[in-house]
Amino acid sequence: MEPSDRIRPTLWELFFNFAMVGLFGFGGVMPWARQMMVDRRQWVDEAEFAELLTTGQFFPGPNIGNISIIYGRRQQGLAGAWVSIVGLYLFPTIVTILAGFAYTRWWNVYAVQQVFGAVMPIATGLMLGTTLRLLHGMPRNVHTLVVFVITFVLTGLLVLPLWMVLLICIPLSLALSYLTPGVRASHGEA
Structure with a gap:
């Protein structure tokens, strides 16, 4: 599908989809963003996602935040950039604040420590999977x-x-x- 053939996402679609990426992106948001943008919504293809990632890495800050801003800006201007980044960070901010409270309250519980330790290989696997898919598009x-x-x-x-x-x-x-x-x-x- 050519970029000119794609339907431009609305402000609501940008906000909602990046919010879902942020909500479900535990252990690494990039794989979820790639899946949403390339596989599910088909907003971009592999090469375009790789170009967004490359551009996002060039600027300071989290790559996925930069990708959401760049893509949102391209699709819906400044408002698109704002709703994309707010959507992306809305749920992680809420979850992180709540996790901070839980961490201080229950960190001494062995099971909680094990859960946090179990997340590392999952996050690493997600990032490796995304890397392999990006290699495919190079x-x-x-x-x-x-x-x-x-x-x-x-x-x-x-x-x-x-x-x-x-x-x-x-x-x-x-x-x-x-x-x-x-x-x-x-x-x-x-």
């Missing part, structure tokens, strides 16, 4: 593979801060796209 060329591997090494193995990774990988990606004829041709250049 262009298949040497340029993309090189930038992916270098980014993984810099973040996963060398544990460099994000700003440093961006300072290295953005110019590298731009240079490789300029030097790789197939990548330039796919963007309409000769």
Whole structure:
């Protein structure tokens, strides 16, 4: 489905769907956002979601918050940005405040500690699943593979801060796209 063929979500649809993502996104909101935007609502395809994520990572703050603002703004202007971000954070804010009260009251109970410990592998699995789906939507060329591997090494193995990774990988990606004829041709250049 072409982006121009998609129905633009209303303000209510932006608010409601991002609110549901926030409500059900325990342990990691990104997989739920991707599922809602790509699979269920078909607001964007895999490549468009990857582009939103990439853009969202460039700005400070939580990636999913940035995605909701960028997408909401594209669809319904400033009002769309506002309702998307308010929807996304409404339920998590309420739940976190209530959990904070419960945490201070019942943290010494062994079962509560076990529940919090059990969430970590679930959150990790959700993020890994989202990563694998994003990999599926990436262009298949040497340029993309090189930038992916270098980014993984810099973040996963060398544990460099994000700003440093961006300072290295953005110019590298731009240079490789300029030097790789197939990548330039796919963007309409000769």
